[in-house]
Amino acid sequence: MKKVFFVGLALEKKFISEIFPESKVVLALGEKISRAVEKEIVSANPLIPNSTLTTKSQSNLQLSTPNPQPNSPATQLQNPTPNLREVDFLAINFGICASKNKGDVSRVFVINKIVTARKNLLPELLFLNQDFYKSHGLDGEKECLESSIETFPHPLGPEDSGKIKSRLADMESEHFFKTASSLLPLENILALKVVSDACSRVDPLDAKEILLKRKQLIKKVIDGFVDFTERESLSREKIVFTKAEEEKIKKIISASHFTFSMKKIFWEKLRLLKALDKEIPFSKLLEIKGRNSKERAKKIISFLNSN
Secondary structure, eight states: OEEEEEESSHHHHHHHHHHOTTSEEEEOOTTHHHHHHHHHHHHHOTTSOSOSSOHHHHTTOOTTOSSOOTTSHHHHTTSOOSOGGGOOEEEEEEEEEEESOGGGTTOEEEEEEEEOSSOOBOOOOTTOSHHHHHHTTOOTTTSSEEEEEEEOSSOOOGGGGGGOSSSEEESSHHHHHHHHHHHSOGGGEEEEEEEEESSSOOOHHHHHHHHHHTHHHHHHHHHHHHHHHHHHHHHHTTOOOOHHHHHHHHHHHHTSOOOHHHHHHHHHHHHHHHHTTOOOOHHHHHHOOOSSHHHHHHHHHHHHHTO
16 A cells, blocks of 8 residues: 655655655645645546646635635535545655644644634544554553644744644645545545644754654554554455445544444444445435434444344
């Protein structure tokens, strides 16, 4: 499975290249990362029509476009074209970021939510389970933390800390995830951030020192993500969902708060139905309601277990 890193700074590229010399590292700052992600994924996967985004329209892509036009990039990103289960590619956004909290400096975070003006984006973090923590000797409460992040068009200073709605802030996550999630399964995408500052100007040497300090942990997290995703890919390689089914599955997941074990049950049930050539009851699954997303998720699992 091809693994490509997307970074925004030269020091990040050098750092990742030294840890994973066999992997490709693409340098693209800010919203330019969107085009870079698309280019790499499309060139590596002939199944994806070229192209989801156009060079001309890419220049018009803005953060969280409020009212996208029918043919705008923002609209196209919501309508992925490939059969997602056939895409053999891992996209990893790695880099330093800012935090509202001084105590977060030098901490490593796996991004679990990207806060935007329109709709929050939710990555899949299936690899972060007890087996992962145990096999890598990590404490989930103190290491390999999870956090939300918000993307800004420029580095933040002390005067900007009040503008952040999430815990962390960077210049790439939203652009990266919007494009990657339009072309890949969510579980093939990872955003990993290391806090370099608390909304202050950071010296490159200080940032480098922080990265080197967390080198071992960063490698463990990325290796864990890659190993888990490759194993999952092998287990489902013969089960292929149609584009229409993928869209319905994504809709169900985005509106439900599944725990790791619930997500595993959810996917196993759907794959079993496909393997047995039975119809997946999408209409009934989409009709299931709850007082909140957690209750809805529980009802969906209960329904699947009883059928």
